[in-house]
Amino acid sequence: MNEQFDMVGIRPLPPEPTAKAKRWYRGKPILSLTVLAAIFLGCLFCRLLMTKDPTYMDLMNYNTAPNGEFLFGTDTMGRDIFSMIWYGGRLSLSIGVLSTLISTAIAIVFGAVSGCAPGWLDTVLMRLTEILLSVPSLLIIVLLQAILGKANVLSISFVIGITSWTSIAKVVRTEVRQLRSSEYILAARCMGGGFFHILWRHLTPNFVSSIMFMVVMNVRSAIVAESTLSFMGIGLPLEVITWGSMLSLSEKALLTGAWWIILIPGSFLVVTLLCVTDLGNYMRRNANRKQSNL
């Protein structure tokens, strides 16, 4: 800043996009998509990748550090971690997707009902969601899990699903409030369209883009919730292999300093979450950001 005057409000045009910058992959989350696809396919076709039986407890080789035979080592029960990761990833990922489907479905219906309802009902419904939000979800999950009995994949997806729909429902409600007095909704209603018809054919296509980011983030938080629960011993039991239940052995691993039991499944978990987040951020990213005035 050698000049005496600082020019204000100049909006320099972006440089002419060169042929190189115009490539189709610019700004797209290629890396995350690739990694996510690799993990996904690896889990789907785990039979081809697994070097050992993931459920077999090899009592001769428990707690072994990674070596040629056991690529990622074995856990405190003598199971091969490399095979367990692919095998368990299937469950972790499907719990994430399944509970997101459940929570999104609840959120869309609830949000739309609340958005279309008269004012007092809307207030009551929104107040109720706030109360539901106010109990720490960990406690609700523990309680529901106790009611449903022994945890399995379906019950845990269900429990996570019905505790994580409120934030999406709020967005849906706001969007529906804005959309519901549009002419085409009125027209559809005049022609005798039912609530679910209007919701599915007219409302959903309009707000789906604004909740897509939250839906993707919901997959992420569902995977985190499952692994946290299983880790704490209130989710899936040890015999059901997921990334979370693999980590529940880490208390013992800490005592023996077996880093591979903690670090390797955890890294897979974190990498997956990172890719999912990147995907979500890509969906949210605003394509045309304005020039800064500062």
Add this chain to the structure above:
Amino acid sequence: MKKRNLAAYFGKKIFVFFLSVLLLSIAVFYISRLAPGDPLVSYYGDRVEKMTPEEREWAEGKLGLNDPITVQYIRWLDSAFHGDFGISYKYKMDVVEVIGSRIGNTLILGGVGFLLIFVASMLLGVLCAWHEDRLLDRVICKIGTISSCVPEFWLSLVLILIFSVTLRWLPSSGAYSIGKSGDIGDRIAHLILPLTVVVLGHLWYYAYMIRNKILEEVRADYVLLAKAKGLTKRSVMFRHCLRNVIPSYLSIMAIAVPHILGGTYVVETVFSYPGIGTLSYESARYQDYNLLMLLCLLSGILVILCNIIAQIINEQIDPRIKAQDAAETLEVGEP
């Protein structure tokens, strides 16, 4: 006239608060009673299995467990108004005492964590916004995104592995070493790891939020005017943009209180830190109804309170929110 309006405004808020708490208590009471599992076991221990049916009935009658659930709720509510929340089945003590002995630990962990997050996220957000899209911003954003993806329990495990198991610098569990409960230094040493996890787990979420808010603000026209009249970048940023962002940041931080509290629950369990988190986890597992009720109520009240505070802040900043709500209610004549 204005004064009456104000009284009505706060009266309505207080009414909503009590109604919410009442509904919350009913919900928690019913859910906790629906859960299977035998509260007698947590009260009498393994002796329950050897009890005859008559003894069992007597024991249930003594704890008031075989009345209809509505009667149980009304009885609970009645004694709760007298400050009596019952005894913990597991600890055989007044639940208020059980919680009282632990709540301090959680308040320290959560409170210090909250303050650190509050200050650090603002600094980080301003730093990123200042260097928008430059190297520093991009690097911080990348690191922040990564840090927000690491589940809290795993971060705790990794930190324990590094700092307690391998380096042996810091203790891995508890709030103080045995026999050193008064030693401040020892307590701080026990606090470092849990605190790090609590802060790292939430920091980026709020820092990113304030970064984006400032970036939105920076694009407003008044910034152009301020620059045009010769203000420096620093004074525009701190005296105008930041000042405009802070009220909405405050309301976000009010909602953040319960989130951070919920975060300490997991962290406490991993570090076996004697606080409310470990207590609620235990009480839910062992069907310790009275304890669980009060814990849920406490955290619920905190959340409801924070929500109302956030709402009030929002309405004070931007009266349009209220007007809009009113308009919405008016317009809803016909479905």
